[in-house]
Amino acid sequence: xxxxxxxxxxxxxxxxxxxxxxxxxxxxxxxxxxxxxxxxxxxxxxxxxxxxxxxxxxxxxxxxxxxxxxxxx
Numbered sequence: 001x002x003x004x005x006x007x008x009x010x011x012x013x014x015x016x017x018x019x020x021x022x023x024x025x026x027x028x029x030x031x032x033x034x035x036x037x038x039x040x041x042x043x044x045x046x047x048x049x050x051x052x053x054x055x056x057x058x059x060x061x062x063x064x065x066x067x068x069x070x071x072x073x
Contacts, residue, residue: 006033034070042066 007030014026032038043064050059050068058069 008032037070038068040066040068 009029009031011029012026013029014024017023030040041064042061045061045066047059047061047066050057050066052068052070060067
């Protein structure tokens with residue numbers, strides 16, 4: 001299997017809540033060039049939405065790997 005992915009920018013924005021229980025939430029912004037599906041390691045994340053160029057896209061998430069559909073299927 002061959003992959004053609006170029007990561008241009010990777011930004012992680014986390015917000016922490018201190019006090020009783022430590023909790024956090026955040027946004028990951030990944031700028032890539034990809035010729036097909038993009039697979040990201042996302043172990044135990046809670047994925048609420050995936051967007052490409054500001055538009056919702058098809059994705060799957062099994063609790064470990066986030067697969068963002070790209071290219072023709």
